[in-house]
Amino acid sequence: MSHDAIRIEGLRKTYRGAKNEPAQEALKGIDLTVPRGSVFGLLGANGAGKSTLINILAGLVVKSAGRVEICGWDQDVNPRQSRAAIGVMPQELNLDPFFTPRGALEVQAGLYGVPKSERRSDAILEMVGLSDKAEAYARTLSGGMRRRLLLGKALVHSPSVLVLDEPTAGVDIELRKMLWENVRKLNQERGMTIILTTHYLEEAEEMCDEIAIMHQGAVVARDSTRNLLGQLDSKTMVIEPAEAVSTLPEVENLTAESRSDGTLALTYSASQLSADAVLEAVRAANIRIRDVRTEQADLEDVFLSLTRSGAA
Ligand SMILES: Nc1ncnc2c1ncn2[C@@H]1O[C@H](COP(=O)(O)OP(=O)(O)O)[C@@H](O)[C@H]1O
Ligand SMILES: [Mg+2]
Known part of the structure; x- marks a missing residue:
């Protein structure tokens, strides 16, 4: 059967x-x-x-x-x-x-x-x-x-x-x-x-x-x-800094963005950078971390990436 x-x-x-x-x-x-x-x-x-x-x-x-x-x-x-x-x-x-x-x-x-x-x-x-x-x-x-x-x-x-x-x-x-x-x-x-x-x-x-x-x-x-x-390579780490951030981390395959709520969003390519390397870059920029969380891609992201570039 x-x-x-x-x-x-x-x-x-x-x-x-x-x-x-x-x-x-x-x-x-x-x-x-x-x-x-x-x-x-x-x-x-x-x-x-x-x-x-x-x-x-x-x-x-x-x-x-x-x-x-x-x-x-x-x-x-x-x-x-x-x-x-x-x-x-x-x-x-x-x-x-x-x-x-x-x-x-x-x-x-x-x-x-x-x-x-x-x-x-x-x-x-x-x-x-x-x-x-x-x-x-x-x-x-x-x-x-x-x-x-x-x-x-x-x-x-x-x-x-x-x-x-x-x-x-x-x-x-x-x-x-x-x-x-x-x-x-x-x-x-x-x-x-x-x-x-x-x-x-x-x-x-x-x-x-x-x-x-x-x-x-x-x-x-x-x-x-x-x-x-899991197929979307892009991940985001959101950092709540202990004090205001003056210098953003600068590393290849990573985009840093200060959000209006005072957090720092680090979007990176998971196949190119480890979470450890991202944290390392944060420390290298002299940013002290009060809290950290990650944002995973959801189905909406997968869907959009597939149907935008998609096999038309
Ligand atoms: N009875 C029908 N006669 C002509 N075209 C149809 C008919 N039913 C659906 N289509 C066309 O076929 C395509 C797929 O429609 P459909 O299967 O209803 O898609 P979905 O359910 O994903 O919205 C659309 O372009 C729609 O206009
Ligand atoms: Mg339908």
């Missing part, structure tokens, strides 16, 4: 343009694997191609070329099995207003051929916090409740892979917390593989084991979150 939840090879998608509009090449040959049991983040600016990729996985968009395997099932060879292995919470709120939450879950279960005896609508409603709204019409639900219902719908057939497309865009803090608690639980207790896209980089940094960064239809980076964060 494949150890990958998802295997994507040479995936391309070109949307035919509307009248007089040029065709839109949304995916330009993507190769990507997602290991089983991981929480995988798909990051990228608007228009990068994240939703297109996810919708192809979900079988909602037809690819132009390439191969997609879900839990070892080739989407073209075994469409039924590959579809059953994945549940998707889409970016848009596409709910039928005439169904109640319980009704929507039952219909979805029917679509996936889940036998009546194996349906868990009540447990799912409970999990997403909609038990008391089980019989309310979808059109009467708040935006947050509709999102929770979409998560519930993605879970009716107990998929091995759960995909969430921008689940927390524009939702309040409480709902965001509830979503992440659920996602963590599904991952840790049931070993469900989670793939999510998010605009909030600090969220991806906190949630994801592995990350792929997309830019203009291509994957420009794919690594563990830890390695991605």
